[in-house]
Amino acid sequence: MAATPSTMVEIGTPMPEFSLPDTVSGSTIDNNYFDGVRAALVMFICNHCPFVIHVRGELVNVAKAYADKGVKTVAISANDPTTHGDDSPEKMAELARELDFPFPYLFDESQEVAKSFRAACTPDLFVYDSNRRLYYRGQLDDSRPGNDKPVDGRDVRAALDSLLAGGPPPGVQRASLGCNIKWKPGNEPDYYS
Numbered sequence: 001m002a003a004t005p006s007t008m009v010e011i012g013t014p015m016p017e018f019s020l021p022d023t024v025s026g027s028t029i030d031n032n033y034f035d036g037v038r039a040a041l042v043m044f045i046c047n048h049c050p051f052v053i054h055v056r057g058e059l060v061n062v063a064k065a066y067a068d069k070g071v072k073t074v075a076i077s078a079n080d081p082t083t084h085g086d087d088s089p090e091k092m093a094e095l096a097r098e099l100d101f102p103f104p105y106l107f108d109e110s111q112e113v114a115k116s117f118r119a120a121c122t123p124d125l126f127v128y129d130s131n132r133r134l135y136y137r138g139q140l141d142d143s144r145p146g147n148d149k150p151v152d153g154r155d156v157r158a159a160l161d162s163l164l165a166g167g168p169p170p171g172v173q174r175a176s177l178g179c180n181i182k183w184k185p186g187n188e189p190d191y192y193s
Contacts (some may be wrong), residue, residue, distance in 0.1 A: 003051070003177035004121040006138050007191055011169050015040065015132040016116035018075065020106035029074060031132070038070030039135070039163050040128040041156070043103075044181070046077045047095050052122050054145045055153075056099065059123070062140075062153045063102045066117040068158055073103040075135035078114035079122075079182040086145040087182070097112040101141045114181055115189045121178035127159050135159065135169050139176040 019030040032081035034040040043059060045052045052059075063073040089107045096105040108114050117126060125135035138158035143149040159170050183189070 003122070003144075004180040005175035005177055006124050007051045007118045008175055009118050009126075009134055009137055011134055011137075013134040015126075015128045015134070016113065018076075018106075018108075018113040020108055020113060021089075022104040023089045023107050024096045024101075024105060024164050025092070029106055033074065033104070034072055034128070034132065036131070037072045038130050039066070039072075039160055040132065041066070041071060041073040042117065042126040042128070043073065043075045044078065044114060044117070044122055044124040045075050046079045046084070046087045046122045046179070046182075047091055048079075048084055049122045049179040050145050054146075055123060055140050055143065055151050058140060058151045059069075060099060060101060062156055065157075067102060069164055071160060071162075071164075074106055075101065075103055076106045076108050077122075078108035078119065080111075080184045082180050082184075087163045109113060111181070115140060118189075118191055119152055119181060120191070121176055121180055123178050124176050125156055127156065127163065131165055135163050136173060138173045142174075144177060156157075162164070 079087035141154040
């Protein structure tokens with residue numbers, strides 16, 4: 001199974017502005033969603049990707065475990081539903097309800113938000129501090145479909161724990177690996193190879 005890595009944006013980069021519809025509630029979610037939080041977790045995921053399917057239970061667990069600690073989470077899908085019908089807003093809402101996502105599941109129809117975050121794959125995870133500066137980016141943990149490593153969220157949990165304790169960003173941050181974002185024809189970003 002071919003895998004695309006995260007772009008590993010520079011630590012300290014400001015969170016890009018975004019304003020996207022939540023596929024479940026229909027409401028618009030933007031950066032103000034993170035007002036007053038201790039940390040923000042932004043996850044680029046989708047419905048069909050086997051890498052996401054492999055870890056999505058733990059993505060839900062992490063969001064639930066850290067919600068009471070001042071961490072808010074959003075998930076975003078930027079995949080083109082004309083080529084990947086399972087990633088349509090309607091199917092996204094169905095999955096979010098079925099798995100009881102404790103976070104908004106946003107649809108980036110234009111794919112401009114994914115580009116502004118320099119997202120490359122699903123899952124691609126970004127943790128921001130209370131000033132909305134990038135603190136961690138990359139993998140959830142070492143588990144991949146078929147490698148028999150535990151899906152435990154180790155890397156993201158360690159980053160969130162360090163951030164909440166006032167510590168520095170983890171010195172070692174590993175790129176996530178997953179399916180490439182399914183860009184619309186002609187819309188592939190220049191950072192993507």
